[in-house]
Amino acid sequence: MATVNVAKNMLEPVKSLPKYFGNFKKNLFYYVSDKHGDRWANRNMAWFIIATWTTVYFVVSTKLEKKALRLKEEKKRMKPDLVRDALARAGISTN
DSSP: OHHHHHHHHHHHHHHHHHHHHHHHHHHHHHHHSSTTSOHHHHHHHHHHHHHHHHHHHHHHHHHHHHHHHHHHHHHHHHHHHHHHHHHHHHTOOOO
C-alpha cells in the first residue's frame, strides 16, 4: 500500500502539468490576440517572442555544431599520435 501512495505522490506533478501548460497558453494567446485592445503591441510581442526563441535556437545549435567539429578535428589530429604510440609499444620504429 505504501508503494502505491509513493507512486501517486510521484505522479502528482505530472498530473498538474496540463494545468500549467493551459495557463501558459492562455497568457500567450492573450498577448497575441486582439481581445484586450492594442493590436500592434500584441503583434510586436508575438514577433519579439518568435525572434527571441529563434535567436536562442540559432546560437545554441551553432555552438553545439562548432563544439562537435572541434572535437572531430581534435580526434582526427590525435589519431596519428595514437598509431605512433602503438607502434612504439610494439617495438616498431617509424623513423
